[in-house]
Amino acid sequence: MAIEQKMEKIVGLCKRRGFVFPSSEIYGGFAAIYDLGPYGVELANNIKKAWWKNMVQENENIVGLDSAIFMHPKVWEASGHVSGFADPLAECKKCHTRSRVDHLLEDINVFADEKMSEEEINKLFGENKDKVKCPSCGKSDWTDVVKFNLLVQSNLGNFTSDWTKDPVYLRGETCQGIYINFKNVLDSARVKVPFGIAQIGKAFRNEITARQFIFRTREFEQMEMQYFVKPGEDMEHYEQWKARRWKFYLDLGIKEENLKWHKHEHLVFYAKEAYDIEYNFPFGFKELEGVHARSDYDLTQHAKFSKQDLSYLDPMTNERYVPHIVETSVGVTRIMLAAICDAYDEEKNGEDERIVLRFSPQLAPIKIAVFPLMKNKPELVAKAHGIYEELRKTWRVEFDDNGNVGKRYRRQDEIGTPFCVTVDFDTIEKDNTVTVRERDSMEQKRIKIEDLVTYFTEQIK
Ligand code: GAP
Numbered sequence: 309m310a311i312e313q314k315m316e317k318i319v320g321l322c323k324r325r326g327f328v329f330p331s332s333e334i335y336g337g338f339a340a341i342y343d344l345g346p347y348g349v350e351l352a353n354n355i356k357k358a359w360w361k362n363m364v365q366e367n368e369n370i371v372g373l374d375s376a377i378f379m380h381p382k383v384w385e386a387s388g389h390v391s392g393f394a395d396p397l398a399e400c401k402k403c404h405t406r407s408r409v410d411h412l413l414e415d416i417n418v419f420a421d422e423k424m425s426e427e428e429i430n431k432l433f434g435e436n437k438d439k440v441k442c443p444s445c446g447k448s449d450w451t452d453v454v455k456f457n458l459l460v461q462s463n464l465g466n467f468t469s470d471w472t473k474d475p476v477y478l479r480g481e482t483c484q485g486i487y488i489n490f491k492n493v494l495d496s497a498r499v500k501v502p503f504g505i506a507q508i509g510k511a512f513r514n515e516i517t518a519r520q521f522i523f524r525t526r527e528f529e530q531m532e533m534q535y536f537v538k539p540g541e542d543m544e545h546y547e548q549w550k551a552r553r554w555k556f557y558l559d560l561g562i563k564e565e566n567l568k569w570h571k572h573e574h575l576v577f578y579a580k581e582a583y584d585i586e587y588n589f590p591f592g593f594k595e596l597e598g599v600h601a602r603s604d605y606d607l608t609q610h611a612k613f614s615k616q617d618l619s620y621l622d623p624m625t626n627e628r629y630v631p632h633i634v635e636t637s638v639g640v641t642r643i644m645l646a647a648i649c650d651a652y653d654e655e656k657n658g659e660d661e662r663i664v665l666r667f668s669p670q671l672a673p674i675k676i677a678v679f680p681l682m683k684n685k686p687e688l689v690a691k692a693h694g695i696y697e698e699l700r701k702t703w704r705v706e707f708d709d710n711g712n713v714g715k716r717y718r719r720q721d722e723i724g725t726p727f728c729v730t731v732d733f734d735t736i737e738k739d740n741t742v743t744v745r746e747r748d749s750m751e752q753k754r755i756k757i758e759d760l761v762t763y764f765t766e767q768i769k
Contacts, residue, residue, distance in 0.1 A: 346673075359556070502541070585597045727746060
C-alpha cells in the first residue's frame with residue numbers, strides 16, 4: 309500500500325471511529341492540534357497506565373510526580389531552551405508556507421546537524437535550495453533561513469500590555485519539572501541514588517510544520533523518567549534502560565520487526581550517549597522514544613541558575629556528588645500512532661473484506677462487546693444487558709444492539725475489540741451459554757455465562 313494511502317486510511321479510521329479529531333473542526337480546524345475521541349482517550353489511558361505500571365508500580369526506587377505546566381522563566385534559561393531550542397525555518401515566497409528546513413533537506417537526502425548555527429544552515433540550504441520544492445505549491449523560491457525558537461510564550465501573571473518582553477513559557481518538555489523538584493523528592497520520599505522520578509504531562513512546542521497527523525503536534529503529552537545515578541555508573545544504567553524500554557514495546561504487543569535503534573551521531577555537548585527507538589511508521593522509520601545519558605548537566609545548570617545546592621550526599625560513603633541522569637522520554641500520541649499503525653490490518657475472506665485493529669487486549673480501548681442477537685426480543689436484550697452490567701464491573705465493555713450482528717462485528721473489529729459476546733435463543737431456551745467471538749481468528753465458541761469472568765480474566769491479562 310502506498311504511504312499516503314495507508315496514512316489516509318488510518319487518519320480516516322481515527323476520525324470515523326472516534327479515536328482522533330482535528331481540533332476546533334467546526335471552526336475550520338486548528339493546525340497541529342488534535343483532540344482524542346471516545347476510543348482515543350481509552351487507548352491513550354491504556355498506554356499511560358502501562359507506562360506508569362512499568363515505571364512506578366514495578367520499581368521500588370522510582371516515584372511519580374505531577375509538576376505544573378508553568379514554571380519560573382529562569383528554568384528555561386538554565387535548561388538552554390531560551391537560547392538554543394530552535395528549528396530552522398524558511399518561507400516559500402510564492403505561497404508563504406513556512407517549512408522546517410532540516411526536514412526539507414532530509415527529503416532530498418541532505419542531512420543538517422541540529423547544532424548548526426543560522427549561518428551554517430543558511431549556507432547548506434543555499435547550496436541545495438533549487439532542488440527543494442515547497443510541499444504546498446511545488447515551487448522552489450525560498451526566503452533565507454531563520455532559527456525559530458520553539459518555546460510557547462504566555463502572559464500568565466503579567467498584567468502589562470508589553471508582556472512579550474518578559475514572557476513565561478508553557479513547558480517545552482516535562483523533565484524540567486522533575487529536575488527542579490529533585491531536592492523536594494529527595495527530602496520527602498526516602499529515596500537513595502540510584503532512583504528515578506517519572507512524570508506524565510502536557511508539553512508545548514511551536515512546531516513549524518504540522519505534518520504526519522499526530523506524530524508531531526504543538527500540544528502533546530510526554531511520559532518522561534529521569535534516573536539519578538552516581539557519576540561513573542551512568543553508562544551501566546543506560547544500557548539497562550535501553551533494554552528495558554525495548555521490552556516495554558514488545559510487551560505492549562508492538563511487532564519487533566517494526567522497531568529499530570537509531571544512534572545519535574551529533575550529540576549535544578553535555579550528552580554522553582543518545583539513542584532513539586524508532587518505529588516503522590507508514591512514512592518510514594521515525595523517532596518513537598529517546599533514551600539519553602545526560603551527564604550532570606541538568607542538575608548543575610539548575611544549581612547554577614537557582615544558586616541552590618543540588619548535590620547528593622551518599623549516606624553510606626559520605627561522598628557528595630551531583631548525580632548523573634539517564635532519561636527515557638516518549639510522547640503518548642506517538643505511541644498511539646505506532647500502536648494503531650502496527651495493529652491496522654485489512655483482511656479479505658472471499659467476498660468479505662474487513663478492517664481490523666489487532667491491538668493487544670491490554671491496549672484495546674474496549675475489551676468486550678455484548679450483543680443480543682436481535683434488538684426486538686426483550687428477553688435477549690435483558691439477558692445481554694445483565695451480562696454487560698456484570699462484565700463492566702471489571703472491564704471497559706460496550707453494549708450494542710444496532711443493526712445486524714455482522715455489522716456490529718465490523719464496528720468492533722475497526723476499534724480493535726478483542727472479544728464479542730452474543731446472546732441468542734439457545735442462551736435462553738437451552739443451556740445458559742453465549743457465543744464468544746475472538747477478533748483475530750473470528751473463531752466462535754460457546755461459554756457458560758457463569759464462566760465468562762474467569763474466561764476473560766485469563767484472556768485479558
Ligand atoms: N526531555 C527530552 C525530550 O523532550 P525530545 O526528543 O525533544 O526529548 C522526546 O522528545 C519524545 O517526546 C519524542 O521521542 C517524542 O516521542 C515526543 N515528542 C517530541 N516532540 C513531539 C511533538 N511535537 N509531538 C508529539 N510528540 C513529541
